[in-house]
Amino acid sequence: MNGQIGSTAVAVHDLVVCYDNHVALDGASVSVAPGEAIGIVGPNGSGKSTLLKAIAGLLTPYSGTVSVFGKSPRALSAGVIAYVPQVEDVDWSFPATVWDVVAMGRFPRLGMFRRFGKHDRAAVERGLELVNMRDLAQRHISALSGGQQQRVFVARAIAQEPKLLLLDEPTTGVDAKTEEALRKVIRELAARGMPIVMSTHNLERASDWFDRLVVLNRRVLAIGTVDEVLASGAYAQLHGHVHVHGHGERHQHDE
């Protein structure tokens, strides 16, 4: 109903994003098909978060275009995009339980007047279930560990029942069990046709996570299946480069 859903769910074309004086993305192009989970890798400052925010409609590009299901992200109806940011961005002493936060995922679709009904409760339950947080539903959010906070955000995104899921390094500071639970959730959602874009710093078992991989460093250095990208050497090259660069910077800092 909302525009035509063709073979591309997300189309990013020649995207340039600037913050004040520095260029975060310099001509990045990526497209994501329905049911495809795409992983974005690259060093710190390579524009991973910026790319996700641009797809979510949180940034105004300097040039280039972003379209989600054929529309500009901000023109989409409420609830279409779910975005899972890095956890440190909110006030965890906010007066809310785990349930309250996950229930917020229902708000965009409910709008002002619709009642929070049976279906909404079921969606919240399902979100909590998928990330294994049902037992902690009544716990205050300040009493959660970092990994649990991350899971709450993922549960909220799932409860939203979005058409596009964006995740920004959701495995940072998360234990192995949570990581595996998250991987299963992503594969299940992708199998049901949801397009997923996720940034990560971890390439271990990447082919179990993603259908395709993007190596980003302000622009797309390589894109393809995980094997193709690893074989291209783009990531290894980048990694080497960054290591040297990072060392140089630290050296400068010491002076």
Next chain:
Amino acid sequence: MQRAFVTALLVGVLCSAMGTYVVLRKLAFIGDGIAHASFAGIVIAYLRGADYYIGAGIVAILTALGIGFVHRRGRVALDTAIGVLFTGAFALGIFLMSRQRTYSIDLQSFLFGDILSVNHQDVLMIVALALFVAFVTILLWRALLYTSFDPVVAQASGMNAQFVEYVLLVLLALTIIISLQAVGIVLVAALLVTPAAAAYQLTTRFSRMMGISALLGAISGVGGLYLSYFLRSSSGATIVLLATILFFIAIGGKQVKTALGR
């Protein structure tokens, strides 16, 4: 006297309920700023023979939107912008007033409030504006809650966080305007922050926090006015002092609770 109690109750409840957003969104300084800036509007309205609510209301809403704009677009730090704009507007009010030969506006009553001077028409205005603020708050309940906790994700999922913030600032401006006569410019920020800060200590749910805050505000408003009558003290100051005492009781209560919990 009856009018004063009705006003104290309404102002206590409304300020404290809206204060929940002020505390959670860390807008305390903004509340203080809007109150001070509205003084210029009061004086201008007086000099032109216009209604106090209209003068103060226009200035308060314009400044509230102004800060919202600086907050979003400005390259100046928010607290700096508020510090500059609002002290400037406050000074303009005093400047205009000091040029009058006859000091027929009572400066003190605006600075510290004069709840006993509230007349029948004022009460009607306060009731109408309070109902309007309550109505809009209920209408935007979900959007206000989501954008208070996580504006970025709310925005990504298609809610207009910016619009909601502007609406909230206007609601706060209206809340401040109807409270000025009761508690005055200097003390209104306290009534916006103190009961909500106390409630924040006592609960872990948002709607309960708002309820407890409103209750503490009602107790402070009515109780403070009652006490001021016996103590022959300033009503605004007594109301705020009572709210402050309740705040410290809440903190003490929380300490005891956590101590027992261990």
